[in-house]
Amino acid sequence: MPPLETIQVFQALNSSPNARLEQSAGLGDGMVAALWNNHHDAQEYQAPSHHTLSCYIAGGTGTFRRNKPSEKGAPGKLCILPAGHESAWVINGEIRLAHVYISPEQFALGCVTLLDREPRELQLCERTFIDDPEQTARFLSMIELDWHEPGERLLTSSLAHEMLSHALLNQVGQRHDLRLKGGLAPHLRRQLVDYIEHRLAEPISLGELASICALSEYHFARMFRESFGLPPHQYVLARRLNYARQLLRAGQQPLGGIAMACGFASASHFNNRFRQAMGATPGEYRLAFL
Template identity: 75%
Template sequence: MLPSTTLRFLHILALLSGDGLTAPAAGSRMQDVGEHTMPELESLHVFQSLNRSPHARLEACAELGDGLSAAVWSNHHDAQDYQAPSHHTLSCYIGGGTGTFRRDRPGTKGGPDKLCILPAEHQSAWVINGEIRLAHVYFSPEQFALGCVTLLDREPRELQLRETTFLEDARQARRFHQLISLNWLEPGERLLTSSLAHELLSHTLLNQVGVRDGLRLKGGLAAHQRRRLVEYIDHHVEDPISLGQLASMCALSEYHFARMFRQSFGVP
């Protein structure tokens, strides 16, 4: 899916994800927004936690668009607790980390090129002994939902990102090294930066996603309706799209379509 299509999709989802949703006016239009569809980096829990630490140093960070952000950190002799972040985090140890471990798994240590996958709503506590340099890619639940539909052709609510600690994946580690070698703020390297971030996300979705245990789905759009909507948005990315148009494709009122769209593509 093209980045512009992704932005449009995420914007539509954002419009329909608010609490207290009321029936929209007929023919209401959805306007394009800028690329910062994910909250600013400073509002992300994992980013905030490291940024508050006197031991951690932020080397680089950037909003990459499409619900993706990245940061490079160095840290030493620290402790970090992550309590139910609202975003997903992919992490790669670039250097050091041999003295880093989770408090609940003290016998398992990190090291260069080790990967961690920290899903939204997870909880973890870390001890950092010695030096560590690491790269993070943060992505939104909406971007995860979009990937479930476009890559896996699955209902996002039935899937979850598997929490993983110190995974070894040479291909992903190489992508992280490529990513941090680029100037994220240089317009000429922006497309490659975004492409690498999307590759990291796609690889994770294809290899580290599992079915939610004990979930019984109610409501939402059918699989063929989800596919048709994504294809329509993809082919009309430059055109104004009304809520009524999308609702009519599913033979639903705008009000009920909005709720079912949110159920199928939003956060479970």
Template identity: 65%
Template sequence: MPQLLQHQVFQSLASSPHARLERCAELNDGLALAIWRNHHDSREYHSPGHHTLTCYLDGGTGTFRRERPAEKGAPDKLCVLPAGHESAWVINGDIRLVHLYVSDERFALDALRLFDREPREMQLREHTFLDDPVQALRFRRLIALPWEEPGERLLVSSLSHELLDHLLRTQAAPRQNPLLRGGLAPQQRRLLQDYIAQHLDEPLELDDLASLVALSPYHFARMFRISFGVPPHRYLLARRLERACRLLRDSLLPLGEIALACGFASASHFSNRFRAALGGTPGQYRAAFA
């Protein structure tokens, strides 16, 4: 739970004498989950560093934002709370809800993958009491899974990523006239994305990537992080793991061949990286989706 305690929304509820944590899970890839019960409470969030997607499970008909007392919650209502937002909540009566916490780094990786735009160009729109039956059904499926079981935990992670993908496709939008300073030129960013995608099975060194855009390794690493929202090694690992997940789900290739196809030095190296990122081994992942 240490990473979760750094999340302001989680921390605020954890410090409340009225709120009770049912269960939580850190999914190790920039996502975390928590189910809460609360009653007769008030909470405020001030510029949290993570994005939060909420689904009301039970109750909530007496819950409202302090500045909008006429709008009340209900089961299956969703709230989208972007990083940096400000909100104050009043909870009258009982409520049970589930939170999906999304790190800025996870948002950046998925924004790049889905929109081919710099993450700093995109923003998550804030919503209160949104109706989205597809997302509500995903949350209902999610809370029915045993988060502690290794095989099931991989399904939990996959379903959480589905929630995030849908959230970004429906609620993310370009910022209006963003002030972008530093970073890579758009053609440099696209060149790097294409090159990395085409050479995931090869060793990719920082010097090699920097030379593609005629920059020193130091300046390249700094400008890459500005444009991509993550350091080069984190972006590369994320892309390799995404390819590995596709091959594990959609092919019968042996694990050793998948490891080499995704640029890992060995099957053991692949397994260690996969487990650290997703909470289970490649074999468990394949079995979960069989």
């Protein structure tokens, strides 16, 4: 998960004497959840490096963006604040709100795997005080969970993944006046995705991926990162861990078998990698979804 000190929206609220953090938790996969109370405050966000999905849980009818004072918040309203945006807020009265912070790497991974698009072509669309009942229901379910209990934190992580997928499918737009330099051609990107997905159980070397694109390993690694938003080894690991989560939720296959099916050298290597990414062992993850 990203360190809290790198999450600018979190830090801005945390430094305010009027805001109170009820709870926060790293959810793995570059996502963090936070639940806040605030009152009679003013906040500014200057080009954060992360994306923020926000839901007003209670209050907020006196909250507005400084440049749009006529538009007010309300319980159930959502705000979508993409990385790089700038906004200034006035909070009159009481407000309770939940946040999910998403790393640009996780957003890029979703662009490739869910949308089959070059991440640099897309942007999360900035929205203020929108109605989205599906997302609001996920937030309301999320705040009922105890994020400090390992099993419920994993359920929270699952809800955060659903929120990101929903945002990718419904609240992403094309970047305008975009001139892409470098990166891989779309047909090569698709070949790589397909090649990796069908070989998750096998060792995958940088050289064999580079050979698909007829590039040197050095140039391939640089162009892969430009097109996928993260280095080749991190992308492959993310897909292996995603497949592992699917298998863990699907049944009672032995953990050693899942480790092999996902291309990990041993059960202990699988255990360590999974715990680093998710904050829980594969066994704990499985129990959370029984």
